[in-house]
Amino acid sequence: xxxxxxxxxxxxxxxxxxxxxxxxxxxxxxQKVASMPVAEWNYKAEAASVRHIGPMAQDFAxxxxxxxxxxxxxxxxxxxxxxxxxxxxxxxxxxITAENAQLKQExxxxxxxxxxxxxxxxxxxxxxxxxxxxxTLGSLTLILLSSLVLVWLRTMHRMQTx
Numbered sequence: 001x002x003x004x005x006x007x008x009x010x011x012x013x014x015x016x017x018x019x020x021x022x023x024x025x026x027x028x029x030x031q032k033v034a035s036m037p038v039a040e041w042n043y044k045a046e047a048a049s050v051r052h053i054g055p056m057a058q059d060f061a062x063x064x065x066x067x068x069x070x071x072x073x074x075x076x077x078x079x080x081x082x083x084x085x086x087x088x089x090x091x092x093x094x095x096i097t098a099e100n101a102q103l104k105q106e107x108x109x110x111x112x113x114x115x116x117x118x119x120x121x122x123x124x125x126x127x128x129x130x131x132x133x134x135x136t137l138g139s140l141t142l143i144l145l146s147s148l149v150l151v152w153l154r155t156m157h158r159m160q161t162x
Contacts, residue, residue: 029081030088032063054078 040053054073055063061070066077 024084026084026088026091029064029084033081033085036060036063 036055036059038053038055040051042048042050042052057067057073058070060073060077060081061067064077064081066081067074
């Protein structure tokens with residue numbers, strides 16, 4: 001029995017070819033991609049050592065309703081889903097980056113309003129760990145808690161030195 005390689009297709013969509021073009025919701029597509037099973041496998045007609053990664057056509061069809069049937073995934077559909085998911089992830093990264101910048105500014109404002117600096121005598125390593133934890137988790141509550149802990153550390157240091 002002769003083995004066949006995985007099918008390969010070149011797709012060149014043009015604005016003159018598609019019909020019934022409709023807008024999509026990249027965030028909804030990302031949610032579907034995130035919940036869709038993806039596995040490593042080989043085609044039955046290939047050697048077991050020839051591996052591929054991707055969803056099963058039935059799962060892809062159930063998630064997106066694209067293509068002619070639930071036995072195949074057209075490369076144009078897989079590419080479109082991947083690009084939409086990338087757009088959604090990019091939007092999330094931009095949002096998180098903006099939130100992170102705002103939180104950093106809030107921490108700087110809190111530190112300045114409490115007159116804190118690393119030269120106050122308490123351990124810079126503790127303050128850095130607490131602030132880094134607050135920024136990493138991205139929680140305003142945790143950042144405020146971190147500020148309170150820093151005030152407490154500063155107070156404890158002053159009490160020990162007097």
